[in-house]
Amino acid sequence: MSFHIEAKAGEIAESVLLPGDPLRATYIAETFLEDVSCYNNVRGMLGYTGTYKGNRVSVQGTGMGMPSASIYIHELINDYQVKNLVRIGTCGAIQQDVNIRDVIIAQAAATDSAMIRKDFPGIDLPQIGNFNLIKNAYDIATDKGLTLHVGNVFSSDSFYSDDQATTNKLGQHGVLAVEMEAAALYYLSAKFGVRGLTLLTVSDHILTGEHTTSQERQTTFNDMIEVALETVAK
Numbered sequence: 001m002s003f004h005i006e007a008k009a010g011e012i013a014e015s016v017l018l019p020g021d022p023l024r025a026t027y028i029a030e031t032f033l034e035d036v037s038c039y040n041n042v043r044g045m046l047g048y049t050g051t052y053k054g055n056r057v058s059v060q061g062t063g064m065g066m067p068s069a070s071i072y073i074h075e076l077i078n079d080y081q082v083k084n085l086v087r088i089g090t091c092g093a094i095q096q097d098v099n100i101r102d103v104i105i106a107q108a109a110a111t112d113s114a115m116i117r118k119d120f121p122g123i124d125l126p127q128i129g130n131f132n133l134i135k136n137a138y139d140i141a142t143d144k145g146l147t148l149h150v151g152n153v154f155s156s157d158s159f160y161s162d163d164q165a166t167t168n169k170l171g172q173h174g175v176l177a178v179e180m181e182a183a184a185l186y187y188l189s190a191k192f193g194v195r196g197l198t199l200l201t202v203s204d205h206i207l208t209g210e211h212t213t214s215q216e217r218q219t220t221f222n223d224m225i226e227v228a229l230e231t232v233a234k
């Protein structure tokens with residue numbers, strides 16, 4: 001048992017999928033996993049362990065934003081010895097050629113979060129995904145024929161930003177999309193020597209204002225979820 005997770009020792013798998021939304025964890029457990037048990041309901045931040053094609057895997061909601069996600073990531077690594085952490089999230093695209101429902105592999109994540117800056121004053125430590133997980137996910141997504149982008153994303157501390165100029169400038173520098181947790185996952189993965197990966201589905205387009213319906217999101221999430229499950233099983 002840790003501060004925010006009530007699982008007993010051994011109840012969480014070595015590989016964990018991390019959606020922001022705890023109900024997405026329930027959806028994944030009910031739709032994709034066999035022999036499932038729920039190991040966490042502290043604060044309603046649901047966590048499940050089951051098997052996918054015979055491989056043991058867990059799925060844990062993280063909540064929104066880096067402070068919340070960091071709590072779960074920290075405890076999964078340090079209290080439950082988790083080794084592979086794959087965020088499966090939504091994002092807003094900031095490139096004209098990145099479309100609604102496309103899948104993004106976050107090769108790296110820029111951030112305006114103070115968390116990392118406080119630990120490394122004066123140094124911009126790159127926040128990068130694990131190469132082997134990126135390669136596995138890329139190969140699996142390509143084999144599935146998904147529309148895929150690999151590159152930098154921006155992990156923002158705010159969902160509602162007045163600073164469109166900065167968002168535009170990030171886009172001009174090749175950043176693909178905005179979300180709120182990848183940089184913290186990559187930072188803590190590097191800090192504790194484990195493997196982190198972020199997969200995102202484009203749920204809305206910040207430049208055009210387009211957005212998905214809940215039905216569309218669910219179907220596209222399935223593609224991303226399958227890529228994540230197969231990536232950690234490989």
Ligand SMILES: O=P(O)(O)O[C@H]1O[C@H](CO)[C@@H](O)[C@H]1O
Nearest residue numbers: 019020021064089090179180
């Ligand atoms: O869909 P999730 O995984 O929650 O990810 C995105 O959605 C939330 C904002 O609506 C933030 O957590 C952002 O990172």
Ligand SMILES: O=c1cc[nH]c(=O)[nH]1
Nearest residue numbers: 090091092178179180
């Ligand atoms: O963090 C997020 C997630 C989805 N869409 C956004 O614009 N931002």
